[in-house]
Amino acid sequence: MDIPMRPIEGAEDESEPLPDDRLPGLITSLLPIILPLLMISAHTIVSTLAKGAEITSSIKQAEEITAVLGNANLAMLVSAIIALIVFYRQRRPKMKEFGKSVETALMSGGIIILITSAGGAFGAMLKEAQVGPAIQAMFGNGADQQLGGIGLLFMSFLIASLLKFAQGSTTVSMITTSAMIATMLPSPEIIGFHPVYIAAAIGFGAQCGAWMNDSGFWIFAKMSGFTGMEAIKTWTVTLAVMAIVGFLITLFFATFLPLI
DSSP: OOOOOOOOTTGGGOOOOOOGGGSOOHHHHHHHHHHHHHHHHHHHHHHHHHHTSOOOHHHHHHHHHHHHHTOHHHHHHHHHHHHHHHHHHHHOOOHHHHHHHHHHHHHHHHHHHHHHHHHHHHHHHHHHTTHHHHHHHHHOTTHHHHHHHHHHHHHHHHHHHHHHHHHOOHHHHHHHHHHHHHTTOOOHHHHTSOTHHHHHHHHHHTTTTOOTTOHHHHHHHHHHTOOHHHHIIIIIHHHHHHHHHHHHHHHHHHHHOOOO
């Protein structure tokens, strides 16, 4: 497949590199990345510790404060503001140039954000439509034992792949499929292998079907200078091959090394 080399979108508008004496310090450079991680992690740590401790007014207050500061949207907004401040302080651009740089960044990320949001909305629609319980009903009432262990592996892979293809999110696909399969899962002695192989089948299935409703697809396409069709021919096909090969390896080990 012949794909021509293209300049990355917006690369022609990049400013000249700054001399070393005008570059920001290490902490300043890392702050837009580290700060949101610290804010989100703080809420996770405090809320986790609060579950195993006696709830006092100070713990409750700390949990409420970190719940606000650790909100992912707020953390990313603060990170973006800091990045803009660092950029303006180091470059000292005119307001027109500053606005153009921000506009270019928003145009590049806007498509990814919109597509990801649409995929998330579609995933919520699938949840509200009770698609999961409908599939459970189709394979319930002892059908899991009729399928057998290998049948469960195939079903786990296919459901995860279909959900990935439909709504674009790997995480949503894995969580939804895991919840559905867990209700049908018999003991390891009945299925004939360790349940970890079902988890592997779900993970590989959630990688198969990555296309235009996946934010990772567009990040790859934008960063590589590919068109949508070229990204499908490369990114989508590569992930599909990886997922299928991984699933076949899972089948092999589940058959010959069941771990029970």
